[in-house]
Structure formats: structure tokens, C-alpha cells
Amino acid sequence: MLLTRVVRFVIIRGGHFSSVTPHDRGVNSRTAGCDVLDSSALTALIEDPTSHSIAAAVARLIHSGELAPGDRLPTVRELAADLGISPATVSNAWQALSRAGLVVSRGRSGTLVRGAPRDWMPERYRGLDASADAALDLSRGTPDPQLLPALEGSLSRLSPRAETASYQQKPDIPELHDLLRETWPAPVESVTVTNGALDALDRVFGTVLRFGDRVVVENPGFPPIIDLLEHYGVEPVGADVDEHGMRPDSLASALSSHPAAIVLQPRAHNPTGASMTEDRAEALARAIGRVSRGAGPLVIEDDHSGQISSSPDTTLAGLLPERTLHIRSFAKSHGPDLRIGALGGPRALVDRVVSRRMLGAGWTSRMTQRLLFDLLTDDEAVATVARARTEYAARQRALLDALGAHGVRLPESDGLNLWLPVSDERAALVALAAEGIRVAPGEPFQVGTSSPHVRVTVGVLRADVHRVASALATASRAGAE
Structure with missing residues (x-):
């Protein structure tokens, strides 16, 4: 794992520099003010300077607690210079993290790690909170409004x-x-x-x-x-x-x-x-x-x-x-x-x-x-619901067939959702966010024994089935050793 490397982060805290290893810093060991992750420290955790690899590295830091809500990421130009790549590549990584709901852009204040979901939401609901925008949101579990009577x-x-x-x-x-x-x-x-x-x-x-x-x-x-x-x-x-x-x-x-x-x-x-x-x-x-x-x-x-x-x-x-x-x-x-x-x-x-x-x-x-x-x-209302039932079944069948063509074979699925096994849940979420697709993480659905999955709301998938299937198949393998 990348996070096991002995790397010292340089965190700028309230105008002062502080040197810590990843394991020195816990979620609750913050000081007042906005902390900034030093660009050169982040480059040491990035094995492959692609937008996906950059986003995945930052996502791991966020989920492990090494980056806390409110911490500021390096600027696009600063990290691009340290990695020797195009600023557009870093910008795409930051956009993928934003679509995954992990960071938020604050204009001149920079890109910050997103805070905790709204406190009024129950704990497992918080894990499903999808407050960030996505070009195609397949995370909600809700019916297609166009199929309601x-x-x-x-x-x-x-x-x-x-x-x-x-x-x-x-x-x-x-x-x-x-x-x-x-x-x-x-x-x-x-x-x-x-x-x-x-x-x-x-x-x-x-x-x-x-x-x-x-x-x-x-x-x-x-x-x-x-x-x-x-x-x-x-x-x-x-x-x-x-x-x-x-x-x-x-x-x-x-x-x-x-x-x-x-x-x-x-x-x-x-x-x-x-x-x-x-x-x-x-x-x-x-x-x-x-x-x-x-x-x-x-x-x-x-x-x-x-x-x-x-x-x-x-x-x-x-x-x-x-x-x-x-x-x-x-x-x-x-x-x-x-x-x-x-x-x-x-x-x-x-x-x-x-x-x-x-x-x-x-x-x-x-x-x-x-x-x-x-x-x-x-x-008329009864006929509308009957058509919706047929359409949801057709959307399930179309996506299952398309996934099968990409080597992902799943059992028959009924209703609005599909349960997709993945190699690494967080890596899959980030990979899909990079494609403009949001799905729900699998962890909040599980009690006791668990395995990495994501939930896909197929019921709202009206088009682009083969593109979505390709992205899902690729994401299912993201993070594999």
C-alpha cells in the first residue's frame, strides 16, 4: 500500500510549517486554521502521473484520515510542475475527486477536502450522501421521474x-x-x-x-x-x-x-x-x-x-x-x-x-x-406503471448484457438497482467519478461480514448503456494488486 511508505508531509498550519509522517497525524490532531498539503510530499505517493492515479492517491489520504475536512490541496500548477505533467491532467484529477464528493473548489481559496455530510442525516445515510454534481448520477436508488404516472x-x-x-x-x-x-x-x-x-x-x-x-x-x-x-x-x-x-x-x-x-x-x-x-x-x-x-x-x-x-x-x-x-x-x-x-x-x-x-x-x-x-x-395510470415495470426490466437486461460483453457476469437483477463487485471500493468510486458517473458505495449496505461492492441505480439509465458498462467494468478492476 502506498500509505505504508515513510513519507514526511509538510503541512502549512496557520502560516507555520510542521513536519509529520502520515502515522503521526490523526483526524483529531488538527490545529486551528486551514492546513495545506505540500505538493512535493504528495508527488512521493503517486506512482503513475495520470489523472486517475493522482485522484486515487488523494482519495486514499482522505479516507485514511491523513487529510482532514478543510485541508487544502496543492494548486494545479504547483503539483503539475512537481510531477512534470500538464496542468490539465491535475485539473482532471481534482474534478474527479469533486465528482466523487471528496473535495470542493472554493475559487481563490483553493480546493479543499469536503467536510462531513449533513449532521441531520443518519449515519449510514451519510455514507450515501451525493451532494456533489455528476454528469450521470446512478447513486440515488430512486425511480425515473419520466416513468411515474x-x-x-x-x-x-x-x-x-x-x-x-x-x-x-x-x-x-x-x-x-x-x-x-x-x-x-x-x-x-x-x-x-x-x-x-x-x-x-x-x-x-x-x-x-x-x-x-x-x-x-x-x-x-x-x-x-x-x-x-x-x-x-x-x-x-x-x-x-x-x-x-x-x-x-x-x-x-x-x-x-x-x-x-x-x-x-x-x-x-x-x-x-x-x-x-x-x-x-x-x-x-x-x-x-x-x-x-x-x-x-x-x-x-x-x-x-x-x-x-x-x-x-x-x-x-x-x-x-x-x-x-x-x-x-x-x-x-x-x-x-x-x-x-x-x-x-x-x-x-x-x-x-x-x-x-x-x-x-x-x-x-x-x-x-x-x-x-x-x-x-x-x-391510464395503471398502464403507465405497467410500462414502467417493462422498461425497468429492459434496462436491467441491457446493462447486464453489456457488462457480460466486458467480462463482468452478474445474476439476474430485478427492480431499480444492481450490485457490482469491485476489487477496491474507493478506487472504483474515483474511477467512475473520473468518467462523470456517480454510484453508491457498498459499505453502508453491509453489516457483519462485508466485501467491496458498489450499488448502481439502473432504473434511471436511459441511454449510453455500453459506455456505462465499459466504465463499470473498468472500475470493478480498479485498485487490484
């Missing part, structure tokens, strides 16, 4: 006045409630509307889990779920995922920790795109224990992309009805700003969630519920 017609049919007459009204409008029950993947005792999937998860966690409990989660899995569990003082226990979702053998091992619950994504798993088959659901039910009756951990299913998934609607609720809570979100299919989803399962559990919610948010806006009901029953 138009709202004008449904909005025009809403009542012009708010309809709530009492704070003690039933929280769900009857039409939507009945439609949800009719389309639920298994017979269900009770259904209630929530403000999206994460709201439902939050309500369930806060209602049924206790401080110190353990909960089995997918590894990799959705970062906010892990953040949310840790917020409640609950310990996440990772169970590995393959092309069909959570692995039964890994779940069986995790069950030895006596968890209070298991959280899984049955379709279009984020980040891998895996979807659970009927055989896998039966195997998981057997691993959990008694299929029909009896004590055991609660199963919480997060079907966040159901209506745009091309996989069958598979659930454990038909096998473990007394202990399965199924969550359905309409954010990916109908728009994140609708903030609406549904929770269904045993009446005793759902009623506890509804009762607790009545003391806080109370209910999901009934106007929003009527808007969703209209979208779910309007022929």
Missing part, C-alpha cells in the same frame, strides 16, 4: 375540501382499505395505510421491539433499516443474500442469536435486485421453525418496489400468517413524494401499531389516500 387527472378528481370530520375517525378510507385487502399477496386479518415503507418499519420497530433485542437483517441490506434498528438500541444480525434473497443456511445461523424479528425484502432487493422464489420462501419458513403455529421471531417483509418488480408477489405470510407483517410501498411505482404505503398482518399486531400512531401522526392524509386509490384504479 401523471397526477393531473387524479388531482382534478379530488374533493376541493378536506374531509376529516373527527380525530377519532377510522384512519383508512374504506375504498383504499378494501382494494389493498383484495390485492394483498396472502389472506390478511388487518391492513392499515402508512406514510411509506420506512414509516411502517419505524412504527413496527417502535411498537414491538425492546432495547437490547436482536433482529436479523439482510447482508447486504437497506442502510436506513440498519440505522433505524440501531436508533432503537436493537442489534442487527446479518444473514447473507444470494440471487434468490436471504439464504436459509445463513438465516439458520443467525437464528441462534434468538432474534425478536427478521426483516427481509421479498422482491427487487435493495441493493442486489434479488427476488424471493416460492421455494426460497418455503425454505426460510422451515428455517424459522413451525410453519403453521407457535412462538418464534416476527417476520417483517418490506415490499418497497412491488408494482415495478417483474417478479411474482411472494411472501411468507401464507406460511407463517400469525407472525408475518407485510409492508407495501407505492413510492417507487407512483412517486416518492406521495409518501404512502400499507402495513398488513395479524390484527393484534396491526392494531397495536395503529393505536400508537393515533397518539402521534394519527393517520396518513385521507386526501393522499384518495389520490392513491384513483391512481390504482385509473386505466
Whole structure:
């Protein structure tokens, strides 16, 4: 590793010079003022004077803590002179670091190491923060706005006045409630509307889990779920995922920790795109224990992309009805700003969630519920969602085929995302940033054992598939010894 070399950095601190080795300086050993990395010290860490190698060397210094937020990089002309290369090469390296969100240009103040992400963001969300610009942003995990149904017609049919007459009204409008029950993947005792999937998860966690409990989660899995569990003082226990979702053998091992619950994504798993088959659901039910009756951990299913998934609607609720809570979100299919989803399962559990919610948010806006009901029953909106489902599947297929042509072969992926193994995560991010492409780092998605990956939001990839595939293939090998 380059950072193991004995190199003494000359850091200019508040107008004074200080000589330190990389290991002398920790993240917390800063003095007041803006520190400046000496150009000649940086050149000793650059093996190959290309824009990619320069950017990678600086990225390693930032991630190791040798460069701290606010430190100033050498000027383009200064480093170019020390390396004997064109200033344009250094400028391209600085631009790649900026696109990767690692540095920020402050005009005459120079190029500075970017500060920590916004403090209001949960820890793993911070690892996904993509505040810097990129020509092609494939990091967000959001649906393509062009594939969402138009709202004008449904909005025009809403009542012009708010309809709530009492704070003690039933929280769900009857039409939507009945439609949800009719389309639920298994017979269900009770259904209630929530403000999206994460709201439902939050309500369930806060209602049924206790401080110190353990909960089995997918590894990799959705970062906010892990953040949310840790917020409640609950310990996440990772169970590995393959092309069909959570692995039964890994779940069986995790069950030895006596968890209070298991959280899984049955379709279009984020980040891998895996979807659970009927055989896998039966195997998981057997691993959990008694299929029909009896004590055991609660199963919480997060079907966040159901209506745009091309996989069958598979659930454990038909096998473990007394202990399965199924969550359905309409954010990916109908728009994140609708903030609406549904929770269904045993009446005793759902009623506890509804009762607790009545003391806080109370209910999901009934106007929003009527808007969703209209979208779910309007022929044009239904056709738009169907076209989106077909288009997302085509984009996945196109990128998988293009990656295969570049020697990167991955299992089938469903929904919006693709999970790409890489040799070195940070090197891959920098290499893609140099191409104007942003993807999400894999580290925030993993709990327990981990391996270098990046998540690619294929759902927003409308064109340039072969160029993107080439860049992804090259980035997957970046940093290899």
C-alpha cells in the first residue's frame, strides 16, 4: 500500500510549517486554521502521473484520515510542475475527486477536502450522501421521474375540501382499505395505510421491539433499516443474500442469536435486485421453525418496489400468517413524494401499531389516500406503471448484457438497482467519478461480514448503456494488486 511508505508531509498550519509522517497525524490532531498539503510530499505517493492515479492517491489520504475536512490541496500548477505533467491532467484529477464528493473548489481559496455530510442525516445515510454534481448520477436508488404516472387527472378528481370530520375517525378510507385487502399477496386479518415503507418499519420497530433485542437483517441490506434498528438500541444480525434473497443456511445461523424479528425484502432487493422464489420462501419458513403455529421471531417483509418488480408477489405470510407483517410501498411505482404505503398482518399486531400512531401522526392524509386509490384504479395510470415495470426490466437486461460483453457476469437483477463487485471500493468510486458517473458505495449496505461492492441505480439509465458498462467494468478492476 502506498500509505505504508515513510513519507514526511509538510503541512502549512496557520502560516507555520510542521513536519509529520502520515502515522503521526490523526483526524483529531488538527490545529486551528486551514492546513495545506505540500505538493512535493504528495508527488512521493503517486506512482503513475495520470489523472486517475493522482485522484486515487488523494482519495486514499482522505479516507485514511491523513487529510482532514478543510485541508487544502496543492494548486494545479504547483503539483503539475512537481510531477512534470500538464496542468490539465491535475485539473482532471481534482474534478474527479469533486465528482466523487471528496473535495470542493472554493475559487481563490483553493480546493479543499469536503467536510462531513449533513449532521441531520443518519449515519449510514451519510455514507450515501451525493451532494456533489455528476454528469450521470446512478447513486440515488430512486425511480425515473419520466416513468411515474401523471397526477393531473387524479388531482382534478379530488374533493376541493378536506374531509376529516373527527380525530377519532377510522384512519383508512374504506375504498383504499378494501382494494389493498383484495390485492394483498396472502389472506390478511388487518391492513392499515402508512406514510411509506420506512414509516411502517419505524412504527413496527417502535411498537414491538425492546432495547437490547436482536433482529436479523439482510447482508447486504437497506442502510436506513440498519440505522433505524440501531436508533432503537436493537442489534442487527446479518444473514447473507444470494440471487434468490436471504439464504436459509445463513438465516439458520443467525437464528441462534434468538432474534425478536427478521426483516427481509421479498422482491427487487435493495441493493442486489434479488427476488424471493416460492421455494426460497418455503425454505426460510422451515428455517424459522413451525410453519403453521407457535412462538418464534416476527417476520417483517418490506415490499418497497412491488408494482415495478417483474417478479411474482411472494411472501411468507401464507406460511407463517400469525407472525408475518407485510409492508407495501407505492413510492417507487407512483412517486416518492406521495409518501404512502400499507402495513398488513395479524390484527393484534396491526392494531397495536395503529393505536400508537393515533397518539402521534394519527393517520396518513385521507386526501393522499384518495389520490392513491384513483391512481390504482385509473386505466391510464395503471398502464403507465405497467410500462414502467417493462422498461425497468429492459434496462436491467441491457446493462447486464453489456457488462457480460466486458467480462463482468452478474445474476439476474430485478427492480431499480444492481450490485457490482469491485476489487477496491474507493478506487472504483474515483474511477467512475473520473468518467462523470456517480454510484453508491457498498459499505453502508453491509453489516457483519462485508466485501467491496458498489450499488448502481439502473432504473434511471436511459441511454449510453455500453459506455456505462465499459466504465463499470473498468472500475470493478480498479485498485487490484
